[in-house]
Amino acid sequence: MFSSKKKRKRRVEPRFEDGKGRRGAADFAVTADDRAAPPPRRSAKSGPKRRKATQKKRAGGKRTSRKVAARARGLFGGLVYWGFIGCIWGGIALAGVIAWYGAQLPSASTWTVPDRPPNVKIVSAGGDLITNRGATGGQALGLHEISPYIPKAVVAIEDRRFFSHFGVDPIGLARAMARNVMAGGLVQGGSTLTQQLAKNLFLTPERTIGRKVQEVLLAVWLEHEYSKQQILEMYLNRVYFGAGAYGVESAARRYFGKSARDVSLPEAALLAGLLKAPSRLSPNRDPEAAEGRAQLVLSVMRDQGLVSDSEMTAALAQPKTRASRYWSGAHHYVADAVMEELPELIGKVRRDVIVDTTIDLDLQKAAEAAVRATIAEHGAERNVSQGALVSIDMSGAVRAMVGGADYERSQFDRATEARRQPGSAFKPFVYLAALEQGLTPTSVRNDAPIRIGKWSPENYRGRYHGPVTLETALSKSLNSVAAQLIMETGPANAARTARRMGIQSELTANASLSLGTSEVTLFELTAAYLPFATGGYGAKPHVIARVTTLDGEVLYERRADRPRVLAPDLAGMMNRMMSQTVRSGTARAAAFNHPAAGKTGTTQNARDAWFVGYTAHLVTGVWFGNDDGAPMKDVTGGTLPVMTWRAVMQPAHENLPIADLPGYMPFNIIPGPRPERGPAPPVPQAGVPMASGNGSGGYVPPPPDRTMTSSTGGPRPPASVGGSNDAGGRSVLDVILGR
The missing domain is CATH 3.40.710.10 (DD-peptidase/beta-lactamase superfamily)
Incomplete structure (x- = not known):
């Protein structure tokens, strides 16, 4: 048994030195002499005191870290708190701004989409379209009537998330704001199609915070009241495409001479590209810029899967679209005359109407070609710059009317407005x-x-x-x-x-x-020869034969007189x-x-040259001269007017019986x-008929001069x-x- 009093043996740790403090051959310990630099100075404190100081120092560092962490947590919490408070007040301020500008709008219960400005569709005697007039310049079409390429192109380049947003596109708005900040100016608007429609329908084009707030409110209301298809249809029928064209039908007629129903893919891309800057990108003004923008639209449509690669390739391979000179035709003189007379017949135009004119479109084109050809051939040599022509049938119906050599250069109608001496x-x-x-x-x-x-x-x-x-x-x-x-x-x-x-x-x-x-005017002089031709x-x-609404309601119809x-x-x-x-x-x-019969006329110094001639079918008057009254050279009524008259009348009588x-x-x-x-x-x-009852249809001849x-x-x-x-x-x- 072991005794509890037994002396415990002292433990001896293995060492690599002898008892005298000297290292042996296998000693791997490192001494101060082996160091490259002198050892650090030891603090006066050593032993237990030093250990306590070190422990105290370490405890102090931990306390400091905890304080920093606590402060960070407090700061973050403060930021969150005050951020939350700021959001609340920001929301209140935003609500106040919305309420303030919203209060300036009429009551929402009274909001209605205003009627589209009425269009006047002017057609020839044969039913062919002459032109559209009115604030829009084209009739409204249903979305199902418009070429499918047009809405695809417009949505792709103007509002790709149109069918998913609620009237305002936060993503598009944020992207636009970021680009504007990076560019240091306004380079992108971020408005959706619905916002653009709201602006066009209800607001002015001014750029203010108040108008933008109202635009957003109205856009949300439109989205609530109408379907996406209805909004897109309203937009396409009202948006401005440049050159005085409002709506896709007007734009298609103006730039391509065709209906929006028949617009091709590259043409649709060109129209959609115009919306960014209608005047600057007009194909009439800058065809290259318009074409470049159209190619961008095609690329965006392909990226969004709206057209295939083959469709895009085929579109790019087509010849560049060349816009027609919309305002160059003499038929615009007819349209001007129609628009001037129309209010006298039906009052203010409040809805879309169709005006059936008496114009023979083939004769109209032939008359315009003859007048322009005469001036082109003899203008410089004979010092003649203008011409006019009026052709009337036996009923008084105007079959052709040319008011000048080029409507695009001068809209003054020399057939109905210019008064000159008839000689x-x-x-x-x-x-x-x-x-x-x-x-x-x-x-x-x-x-x-x-x-x-x-x-x-x-x-x-x-x-x-x-x-x-x-x-x-x-x-x-x-x-x-x-x-x-x-x-x-x-x-x-x-x-x-x-x-x-x-x-x-x-x-x-x-x-x-x-x-x-x-x-006198050429128009009235030509009409005054009519009784000779009619016996x-x-x-x-008259130019207007009938006016009807799109539903067929007759608003005016001319009666024979x-x-x-x-x-x-x-x-x-x-x-x-x-x-x-x-x-x-x-x-x-x-x-x-x-x-045929007729009479020529030439005024002093050949300032005016006339010929009014007629057959049993048509009476046609022709005038040539200069707007400033400058004399012509060797021009009489028997020269240029007669030549032009025959150039129009002979083909016009090809299928008419000789009488x-x-x-x-x-x-x-x-x-x-x-x-x-x-x-x-x-x-x-x-408007007052002659008295009748004397056996001569109302005519009572004067007594002879004895x-x-x-x-x-x-x-x-x-x-x-x-x-x-x-x-x-x-x-x-x-x-x-x-x-």
């Missing part, structure tokens, strides 16, 4: 007044120099022919005879006759009226004399295979004695004798060549 083209009314007082085409007057007060009218180039019949005097456009006739019948009587025939402009009743010194019936010239303004025998006499003008007079170049002019009498037949006549007829007022002598015969000079102010006996070739 000798006014003489038929002077001769008609003489016939109404008892003279006949074979009555003779002496063509010689005369003096009326201080005025001495002269013939063209001072040539006179002695005794001539009225028929010859009119066909040769002899000024001396016309002046004699107006003094015999009275200037006021000639003015009343012209107004009865259709002249609306103010006429100065003096002797010089016989040579056409009072200004005595007048008709108010053809009062008799001229006795049939007098119409026959005038046709006899003016057909001689085409046969052998100043308008010989107008002759073609249909019986004699009403009341036309052979030249070897002389009418019998004129019967006694009643009082002069009243001057007809616009002081005049008439002749049943007389010498007629040969056709080669000239001397009028409309080239006289010279041929058109002589005039053109300056012989």
Whole structure:
């Protein structure tokens, strides 16, 4: 047994040194002598005291770390707390801003999408579209009617998340804000299609915080009230595409000359690309920029899976789209006339309407081509820059109207607005007044120099022919005879006759009226020749035949109104004399295979050149001149106007039956004695038919002038004798060549 008092043996640890403190050969311990640097100084404290200090120091470090961590936790908690408080106050402030600007809007219960501005669809007599007019310039189409490429392209480039957001796209808005900050300016808007529609429908284009807040509120309301398809349809029918085109139909017509129903993929990409900057990217202004933007749209559509690689490749391979010159056609003069007259017929246009016009589109195009070709060929040489043409059928329907050489350069309508002196083209009314007082085409007057007060009218180039019949005097456009006739019948009587025939402009009743010194428009002068072609019936010239709504409701329809303004025998006499003008007079170049008649006119110093001619089917008037009244060179009514008239009338009569002019009498037949006549007829007022009941359809001829002598015969000079102010006996070739 072991005793508890037994002395415990001392444990001996193994050492690598001898008892004297010396190392052995196998000693691996490192001493101070083995160190490269001297050992650190030891603190005076050693042993237990040092260990306590070290432990105390370590405890202090732990306490410091805990304090830092606590402070960090406190700071983070403070940030979270105050951030939360800030969010609350920010939300309250945002709600206040929304409430403030929202309160400036009408009550939400009264919000309604305003009606789209009405469109006026103007069509030809054959039903073909002439153009669209109105604030939008095109009719509204349903989404199912529009080419499917258009909505795909617009959504792809303008609002790729359109079908998933609630009217506002937070992701797109954040991305736009980031890009704007990086760019240091406004480079991207971040508005959705719904926001753009809200702005276009309800707000002004100003860029303010208040407008943006209202835009968001309205966009959310639109999303709540309408489906995505309805919103997209409204957007496509109202958005601006540049060049005055609002809506896809107007834009497609304007840039491509086709309906939005028929737009191809590359064309749709071009339209969608315009939305970023309609004016700057217009294919009319910068085709290269428009094409580059269209290619970007195609690339985005492919990335979003809206078109395949093959479709994109095929689209890029197509020739570059070239926008047509929308405003260059003369049919816009017709559209202007329609829009000016329309409110008088139906009042203010409040909904989409269709206007059926009387225009023959083929004749309209031929007339425009003829006027432009004449100016292009002879303009520089003859110093002529403008021309106009009006063609009217026997009912008064305007079949063609050209108001100038180029509508794009000048929208002033020289057919309906420009008042110019008609020159000798006014003489038929002077001769008609003489016939109404008892003279006949074979009555003779002496063509010689005369003096009326201080005025001495002269013939063209001072040539006179002695005794001539009225028929010859009119066909040769002899000024001396016309002046004699107006003094015999009275200037006021000639003015009343012209107004009865259709002249609306103010006429100065003096002797010089016989040579056409009072200004008229081509439109009214052409219409005033209509009773000659119809055998005595007048008709108010008109372009609009009917106006209907899209549902077929008739808002206006023209009723026939053809009062008799001229006795049939007098119409026959005038046709006899003016057909001689085409046969052998100043308008010989107008002759073609249909019986025709008319009168040329040239004003002093060749400032204006006219020809109004007609057949049994059409009356057409032509004018050439310069807007500033500058004289032309070697241009008379018998040259450029006659040439242009024939270029239009001959093809227009290709499929029409040949018909004699009403009341036309052979030249070897002389009418019998004129019967006694009643009082002069009243001057007809616009819209008021002539009185009837006298057996002549409302016309009551004036009494004969008993002081005049008439002749049943007389010498007629040969056709080669000239001397009028409309080239006289010279041929058109002589005039053109300056012989």
